[in-house]
Structures are given as structure tokens and as C-alpha cells.
Amino acid sequence: MDTGKDALYQQRIPIYPRSVKGRFRNFKWVVLGLAYGVYFLLPWLRWQRSVGPDQAVLFDIAARKFYIFNLVAHAQDLFWLAGLMIIAALLLFFVTGIAGRVFCGYFCFQTLWTDVYLFIERLVQGDRVARIRLDKSPWNTNKLLRKIATHVLWLVVAFWTGLTFTLYWGDAPRLLVKWFTGSAPFAAYATTLFLTATTYVMAGLAREQVCTYMCPYARFQAAMFDADTRIVAYDVARGEGAQGRHKITRELKTREQRRQQGAGDCIDCGFCVQVCPTGIDIRDGLQVQCISCALCIDACDTIMDTLGWERGLIRYTSEKASEGKKSPVWKPKTIAYGLALLIAIAGLMWSVSSQAPIEVAVIQVRQPLFVRLSDGRVQNSYELHLENKTNEPVDVALMIHGLAGAELDVGRFEAVTLAPQRSLHVLARVRCRSNHSEKGSRSFFLDVIPQKRKDIGMISVSATFYMPGARR
Amino acid sequence: MNQTKGKTGGAVQTTGHAWDGDIQEFNNPLPSWWLWSFYATVVFAVVYWIFFPAWPVANSYTKGVMNNITFVDSEGHKKTMHWNTRALLIKELQEGKTAVLSREYMDKVAAAGYSEILGDPEMMAFTRSVAKGLFGDNCAPCHGTGGAGVIGLFPNLADDSWLWGGSVKNIETTISDGRLGFMPAFGDVLSEAQIADTASYVLSLSGQTVDAAASARGKAVFQTNVGGCHYCHTPAGTGLKSQGAANLTDQIWSIIDVNGAADPAAKKALVEQVIAKGVERRMPSWSKRLTPTQIKLLTVYVHELGGGQ
Numbered sequence: 036m037d038t039g040k041d042a043l044y045q046q047r048i049p050i051y052p053r054s055v056k057g058r059f060r061n062f063k064w065v066v067l068g069l070a071y072g073v074y075f076l077l078p079w080l081r082w083q084r085s086v087g088p089d090q091a092v093l094f095d096i097a098a099r100k101f102y103i104f105n106l107v108a109h110a111q112d113l114f115w116l117a118g119l120m121i122i123a124a125l126l127l128f129f130v131t132g133i134a135g136r137v138f139c140g141y142f143c144f145q146t147l148w149t150d151v152y153l154f155i156e157r158l159v160q161g162d163r164v165a166r167i168r169l170d171k172s173p174w175n176t177n178k179l180l181r182k183i184a185t186h187v188l189w190l191v192v193a194f195w196t197g198l199t200f201t202l203y204w205g206d207a208p209r210l211l212v213k214w215f216t217g218s219a220p221f222a223a224y225a226t227t228l229f230l231t232a233t234t235y236v237m238a239g240l241a242r243e244q245v246c247t248y249m250c251p252y253a254r255f256q257a258a259m260f261d262a263d264t265r266i267v268a269y270d271v272a273r274g275e276g277a278q279g280r281h282k283i284t285r286e287l288k289t290r291e292q293r294r295q296q297g298a299g300d301c302i303d304c305g306f307c308v309q310v311c312p313t314g315i316d317i318r319d320g321l322q323v324q325c326i327s328c329a330l331c332i333d334a335c336d337t338i339m340d341t342l343g344w345e346r347g348l349i350r351y352t353s354e355k356a357s358e359g360k361k362s363p364v365w366k367p368k369t370i371a372y373g374l375a376l377l378i379a380i381a382g383l384m385w386s387v388s389s390q391a392p393i394e395v396a397v398i399q400v401r402q403p404l405f406v407r408l409s410d411g412r413v414q415n416s417y418e419l420h421l422e423n424k425t426n427e428p429v430d431v432a433l434m435i436h437g438l439a440g441a442e443l444d445v446g447r448f449e450a451v452t453l454a455p456q457r458s459l460h461v462l463a464r465v466r467c468r469s470n471h472s473e474k475g476s477r478s479f480f481l482d483v484i485p486q487k488r489k490d491i492g493m494i495s496v497s498a499t500f501y502m503p504g505a506r507r
Numbered sequence: 508m509n510q511t512k513g514k515t516g517g518a519v520q521t522t523g524h525a526w527d528g529d530i531q532e533f534n535n536p537l538p539s540w541w542l543w544s545f546y547a548t549v550v551f552a553v554v555y556w557i558f559f560p561a562w563p564v565a566n567s568y569t570k571g572v573m574n575n576i577t578f579v580d581s582e583g584h585k586k587t588m589h590w591n592t593r594a595l596l597i598k599e600l601q602e603g604k605t606a607v608l609s610r611e612y613m614d615k616v617a618a619a620g621y622s623e624i625l626g627d628p629e630m631m632a633f634t635r636s637v638a639k640g641l642f643g644d645n646c647a648p649c650h651g652t653g654g655a656g657v658i659g660l661f662p663n664l665a666d667d668s669w670l671w672g673g674s675v676k677n678i679e680t681t682i683s684d685g686r687l688g689f690m691p692a693f694g695d696v697l698s699e700a701q702i703a704d705t706a707s708y709v710l711s712l713s714g715q716t717v718d719a720a721a722s723a724r725g726k727a728v729f730q731t732n733v734g735g736c737h738y739c740h741t742p743a744g745t746g747l748k749s750q751g752a753a754n755l756t757d758q759i760w761s762i763i764d765v766n767g768a769a770d771p772a773a774k775k776a777l778v779e780q781v782i783a784k785g786v787e788r789r790m791p792s793w794s795k796r797l798t799p800t801q802i803k804l805l806t807v808y809v810h811e812l813g814g815g816q
Binding site (some may be wrong): 097400401402403406407408409410411414416444446447448449451452454459460461462464 | 604622625626627628629631632635636651652653654655663665666667668754757758759766811812813814
């Protein structure tokens with residue numbers, strides 16, 4: 036190993052975050068509870084459907100159908116996912132512009148899982164001081180058992196995380212049984228074990244290094260910051276006073292004494308540093324490692340409450356507000372982000388609510404492009420892809436319009452019935468008289484008319500008829 | 508990180524040897540991650556030898572343990588053998604999810620009659636998707652991917668003219684037994700004038716502009732034993748399907764490109780050529796190469812190409 040100055044690898048400095056109680060910690064527990072509740076229980080939620088699986092959320096790759104409660108997204112609806120991504124991006128811009136790295140601090144799965152892993156660590160090895168002592172102590176049975184127990188529990192959480200993700204892609208109860216009896220598809224094992232490994236490594240071993248070194252969001256969120264963005268900040272003026280921060284001593288006990296001697300309100304207890312999951316000192320100002328989890332606010336508030344001084348030495352504030360200037364939340368940038376976000380949400384909701392009940396695609400048979408018939412007419416053929424996205428069978432009639440004198444032939448069917456949530460391919464032949472003036476291609480419409488279903492209107496799809504011109 | 512001389516100013520260890528007095532060798536050990544990966548591949552290889560076919564031994568090889576694959580061979584016997592990709596493929600083709608699903612449909616189509624298949628949109632969709640592959644493998648080399656054929660060589664299957672009949676029964680016979688299309692050459696039997704007159708008459712049958720007098724003379728050749736054309740092409744010129752004789756009254760020409768000819772003289776010349784030289788075309792029999800179900804699927808597919816009869 037290179038110990039020179041040009042080392043590219045920096046050894047991780049272990050961080051032992053101390054536990055803290057407070058409003059933000061409580062909020063984080065609530066978010067964690069909700070997120071875990073949704074993530075781990077959703078695959079088990081059953082749902083009544085007339086057609087399809089009885090699982091509320093199921094992504095069926097093989098059948099190219101994505102069941103999300105009462106919504107069934109088909110392969111053609113995949114662009115909704117793009118819409119969702121756009122909304123997520125705009126939401127990130129919007130929220131980050133107003134309140135900084137809210138996502139990082141409260142909602143990011145790296146933060147949530149690290150929180151759980153820290154909780155396990157604390158449960159088995161004790162709080163900060165106990166953990167430091169344990170790490171420094173020589174290896175003995177107690178240390179070994181505690182370390183093993185921690186890692187085993189971490190692996191259990193990691194495994195259940197990976198397995199739960201897998202359960203979204205198949206019928207959860209059956210897939211679970213198959214998984215443990217060795218008859219699940221390879222992809223199920225690969226996905227589960229891969230996510231087990233990544234969860235264990237990211238939340239257990241890498242932790243804050245993921246945010247500091249790996250995560251692109253952590254870096255580009257800074258681009259959305261401005262002087263009005265709410266950040267977790269230390270009130271330097273109040274904390275440092277004229278002479279800087281100072282521990283509580285006999286001479287510097289009350290605020291009056293401290294004021295007189297020029298000491299600030301910060302008693303340099305170090306609690307805010309000890310609770311920080313990324314191991315920074317917020318008193319040094321805004322730093323790239325800060326994920327805005329606000330645990331240092333809880334820590335400082337606890338101390339201030341004990342001392343009987345007002346809270347807020349560390350608080351959510353903006354650069355401008357901390358300088359005593361006006362710092363509005365709503366400004367052209369945030370309003371523009373907000374509007375864009377609303378438009379994207381409205382667009383997606385409109386798109387989802389107006390999902391076509393029947394999807395029709397017409398693919399022209401191009402080999403041969405046209406065929407001359409014995410009576411001198413010309414025939415073009417079309418492959419019709421019909422997909423019924425409703426939960427009831429739909430009878431459809433097929434017709435054409437816009438091509439004078441043309442005749443449609445779909446074969447010997449009396450009716451074309453589209454089974455619920457199924458698709459059907461039908462070969463349609465169109466025959467048309469040919470004369471020289473009509474040579475070239477002409478547009479016409481293939482009409483799919485649902486029978487006995489007034490709620491679904493006629494679907495007309497434009498198609499092209501190739502006319503080779505009259506015979507010489 | 509590895510150390511090199513340039514980076515750390517010559518602080519690298521040497522192996523301790525010196526050749527020719529001053530030639531020394533730097534000791535730059537491989538990175539440990541690399542070494543461990545290497546050891547891991549060695550371990551993997553040893554495990555692989557145990558479980559998979561690996562080592563050649565005389566004229567055989569080690570088969571590996573606990574890796575048997577059981578499948579049904581082409582004779583219907585259950586066969587178990589050691590792991591190999593061929594057996595794996597056969598098994599997958601027999602027991603794979605899609606294989607099972609498509610067999611279910613295949614059995615349904617195999618048991619159904621033609622009118623049943625033609626009247627059921629779902630069975631039709633399945634038939635067309637499977638038969639498209641069969642057609643591409645077996646028929647397309649001559650008839651073209653879309654069945655459009657080649658004028659003079661292979662009939663167009665996508666139009667509505669059927670030399671041997673367009674019913675499913677006729678098409679099935681054509682595919683399974685093959686066909687021999689034959690028209691004798693009249694070049695040595697009829698005079699040039701007679702051939703020219705007959706050509707005029709033939710063209711008139713499908714509404715082409717011809718010399719009326721020549722056409723009348725040709726009619727006499729066509730309808731009597733002078734030419735004897737009516738035996739196969741029928742007095743009306745619509746052609747006997749049992750002989751594969753072309754319908755001369757419609758707009759379809761499968762031997763010569765009358766529609767593409769520049770002027771009436773050229774059209775006539777083309778027809779004269781056919782009368783003088785005759786035609787012989789052969790479609791091979793497929794009954795020994797394709798299963799009855801495959802022929803059934805192809806029959807429906809070809810029937811649907813042009814709309815069938």
C-alpha cells in the first residue's frame with residue numbers, strides 16, 4: 036500500500052453516530068415507518084380483480100402487464116414511467132430549491148436503511164461510547180458475539196429487502212415458497228442475492244461514503260441551492276459571540292456572564308458532531324457531506340432546553356435569513372419549478388385517466404405491398420393488432436372508410452371477440468378498383484367499432500393503400 | 508497501489524539479485540485483489556471439474572456428477588444423460604414455459620377442422636404466427652416471403668387466382684402431394700400463323716385489344732382438335748383446376764408478364780412464346796418433410812394470403 040502523499044484512496048474514518056431524541060428524529064422515525072410499511076407489506080396486499088392476479092401491486096414482465104391497484108399498465112403505457120421520472124426530477128428540483136436536501140435527509144433509501152442498520156448496531160453493541168470502546172477492546176467472546184450478531188441481523192434485513200423487491204415481480208406467496216424450495220426462476224435468486232449484497236455493503240459498510248463519493252444526486256442538488264434555500268445551519272453570531280464558543284465553566288455559567296465575557300451561546304459540548312451520521316461539524320458551515328438530516332438540530336435543541344436557553348442555535352435557515360435579510364420561499368425560480376411540477380402531474384394524471392380501453396395498431400403487410408386480383412382489382416393486406424385493456428370481453432366490428440369502392444375482408448369470422456386484458460392479431464385484406472388516375476398511395480381509415488359498448492367509442496386508425504395504377 | 512520507480516523516486520524494493528554486476532529487478536508484486544481473483548478462478552475451475560463434463564480421458568471424458576438431464580428423444584424414449592447444452596436445449600424445447608404454452612395451442616389446432624380454425628380469430632392468429640415461420644423456412648425460397656412468387660417460375664400465392672384450386676382441401680393436397688404443371692409445346696405442331704392467331708384469341712379472352720379477324724381464326728384453333736386447347740383450358744377459357752390449367756379469362760398471368768408488356772404486339776409475342784414452347788413447372792411433395800399438423804397450418808396460412816376460396 037502506498038502511504039505517500041499521492042494516495043488515491045482515503046481510509047475511512049469510522050463514524051459512531053450517537054443517538055438523539057427530538058422533533059426531527061421523530062419525524063424521521065415516522066417517515067421510516069411509513070416507507071418500510073409500504074415497501075415490505077405492499078407485495079402481500081391482496082386485491083380483487085375480475086381478470087388478472089389478486090395482488091395489489093404486481094409487475095408481470097412475462098405478460099408485459101403492470102398491475103397497480105385498479106390500474107393495469109400495458110407495454111404501450113411504459114411512457115408513464117418516463118412521466119413519473121420527470122415528476123420525480125421536478126419534485127426534487129422544487130423541494131431542493133426551497134428546503135435543500137430534504138430528499139437526502141428524510142426519504143432517500145440510503146438514509147433510511149443506514150438508519151435501520153445504525154439502530155441494529157446500537158441495539159447489539161450499545162450507543163456511541165460503548166461502540167467505540169468495543170472497537171478498541173481486544174477480541175474476546177463478548178466482542179465476537181456482538182459483532183457476529185450485528186452482521187447477521189444486518190444480513191437478515193438486507194436479505195428481506197432483496198427478497199421483498201423480488202416479490203413485486205411475481206405472485207408473492209407462491210414466489211416466496213418457490214424461492215425457498217429452490218424452484219424459483221434464476222432471475223429471482225440473482226435479484227434477491229444481488230440486492231442483499233448491495234444493501235449489506237451500502238447500508239452496513241459504506242454508509243456516508245455512498246453520499247459523499249458515489250451519489251450523483253448529492254452533488255447536483257447543490258446546483259439548485261441559492262441564498263434563499265433552507266439549510267441546516269449554525270448561528271455563528273449567536274454561538275460564537277465576540278470571543279468564540281466556550282465550554283461551561285464556573286465563571287461562564289449563566290448567559291449574562293457569558294455575554295459580559297464575550298462568549299457565545301455554544302457551549303462546545305460536541306453533541307451536534309457526535310450525532311452526525313456523516314461525521315461533520317455543522318459549525319464549520321455548509322458542507323458537501325451534509326445530508327440535511329437535522330439530527331444536529333435535535334441535539335442542540337436538547338442542550339439548549341437543558342440550559343433553559345432558547346432553541347435554534349442550529350436551525351433551518353437560509354443564507355439570507357441568517358444575515359437578517361428577507362428570504363422569501365416563493366420566487367420566480369421556485370414558482371417556475373412548482374408550475375412545471377403541477378403541469379407534469381396533471382399531464383400524467385390525464386394520460387393515466389384517459390388510457391385507451393382498446394388499443395389498435397395497423398401494420399401494413401409489405402411483402403408483397405399490393406397484389407393484383409383476377410378481376411383487375413388491387414388488394415393490400417394489413418395486420419391488425421387489437422388489444423383489449425378492459426376487464427370484460429369486447430366484441431368489435433371492423434370496417435373501413437375513406438376509400439371509395441373498397442371492400443374489407445377479415446376472413447370467416449362472424450364476430451371478433453377480444454378477451455379481457457388480451458390482445459389479438461387479425462389479418463385484414465382491403466380490395467379496391469384500380470384505374471390510372473388513382474395511381475400512388477391513398478390514406479383511408481380502418482375502424483374498430485365496439486359492439487354493445489356505448490362507453491367505448493369507435494377507434495379509427497389511419498392506413499395507407501398502395502395503388503399500382505391501371506393496366507396498360 | 509503499486510509502486511513504480513518514477514512515482515516514488517526509486518524507493519521500490521528489488522528482488523535482491525544482481526546480474527552482470529548492476530542489472531537489478533524491481534519487485535512489483537501483483538495487487539492483492541488481482542491475486543485473490545486469480546485464486547478464486549482456480550477454485551471455481553476445480554469445482555467446475557467435479558460438476559460438469561471437463562477432462563478428456565482416452566476416447567471418453569469425465570462426465571461430472573449430479574448433473575443429469577432427462578428428456579424425451581425423437582423416438583419418444585425417455586433419456587437421461589450428463590449435462591450438455593444440446594440436451595438442455597431439447598429439454599427446454601419440450602418443457603419450457605413457452606413450449607408448454609404453444610403446445611397447448613398446437614394440440615387445439617391439430618384437433619380442429621379447417622372451418623373451425625378459419626372461424627376462430629384466436630386460432631387463426633396462432634396459426635398465422637406459427638405458419639409464418641414454417642412458410643419462411645420451407646416455401647419462401649421459391650414463392651417469396653410474402654408468397655408473391657416469380658412470374659414464369661413460381662405462382663403468386665397472395666392473389667386470388669388458384670391454378671389447382673383455392674379451397675383448403677385443394678391447397679392441402681397441393682402441399683402434401685406436390686404438383687406437376689404441364690402444357691405441351693405446340694411450336695412443332697402448329698404453324699406460326701396459327702400460333703399468332705391463337706395468341707390473339709387468348710388475349711381477347713381477358714379483354715385485351717386484338718385484331719378481330721385473327722382472334723376469330725385463333726378461336727377455331729383453340730376450340731377444335733387443331734390446337735385442342737379447350738381440353739384443359741375449357742371452351743370458356745377458365746381452365747380446369749384438376750389439370751392446373753390457367754384461367755385465361757382473368758387478369759392474372761403467372762407464366763408471362765402480360766401486364767408489364769409495353770404494347771399489344773409485345774403481349775402477343777409473349778403468349779405466342781408460351782404456346783410454342785409449352786410450360787412445365789413442378790412443386791415438390793411435402794408430406795414426408797412436414798407433419799400433418801404443419802401442413803394444416805401452412806394450408807390455412809396460404810389460404811389466407813390471398814383470401815382463399
